[in-house]
Amino acid sequence: MNLPKMLKSFRYAGVGFTKLLRSENNFQFHALAAVLVLVLSSLCNLARWEWLVVCISIAAVFTAEAFNTAIEKLCDLVSKERLQEIEDIKDIAATGVLLTAVGALIVAFFVFGKRLLESELFTL
Numbered sequence: 001m002n003l004p005k006m007l008k009s010f011r012y013a014g015v016g017f018t019k020l021l022r023s024e025n026n027f028q029f030h031a032l033a034a035v036l037v038l039v040l041s042s043l044c045n046l047a048r049w050e051w052l053v054v055c056i057s058i059a060a061v062f063t064a065e066a067f068n069t070a071i072e073k074l075c076d077l078v079s080k081e082r083l084q085e086i087e088d089i090k091d092i093a094a095t096g097v098l099l100t101a102v103g104a105l106i107v108a109f110f111v112f113g114k115r116l117l118e119s120e121l122f123t124l
């Protein structure tokens with residue numbers, strides 16, 4: 001096991017995360033949504049398994065968004081022309097993000113839906 005090499009990889013990943021956060025509009029939106037969900041989660045006194053699914057959902061959306069951005073950048077590097085193949089690749093990568101976002105919304109519905117409906121917000 002090469003520890004310095006592993007630490008270097010973590011550093012590169014951190015740099016990638018900073019790049020996504022600084023320059024990618026969609027990633028900024030997902031990051032803001034994640035912060036709001038985490039704040040809401042801590043207010044809602046979630047069970048351990050609920051924290052687990054919330055964290056996995058957030059990680060899945062971030063991961064899909066990161067791969068989607070990397071694929072988009074690779075496509076743009078390969079060709080600036082409008083090509084059917086690039087359209088297909090980008091559309092499919094975007095579908096990956098959409099699917100994880102829909103999954104996260106379903107998780108949010110099950111974890112927070114009942115709590116929000118029963119909260120004072122809706123009983124006024």
Ligand SMILES: Nc1ncnc2c1ncn2[C@@H]1O[C@H](COP(=O)(O)OP(=O)(O)OP(=O)(O)O)[C@@H](O)[C@H]1O
Pocket residue numbers: 024025026069072079080081082083084086087088090091094
């Ligand atoms: N070179 C291309 N050839 C064909 N279609 C393309 C090409 N580039 C983009 N598209 C089409 O435009 C859509 C949007 O692509 P784009 O690269 O602008 O990503 P985006 O969704 O705007 O993401 P971002 O905001 O991160 O740039 C793609 O899903 C694809 O359908």
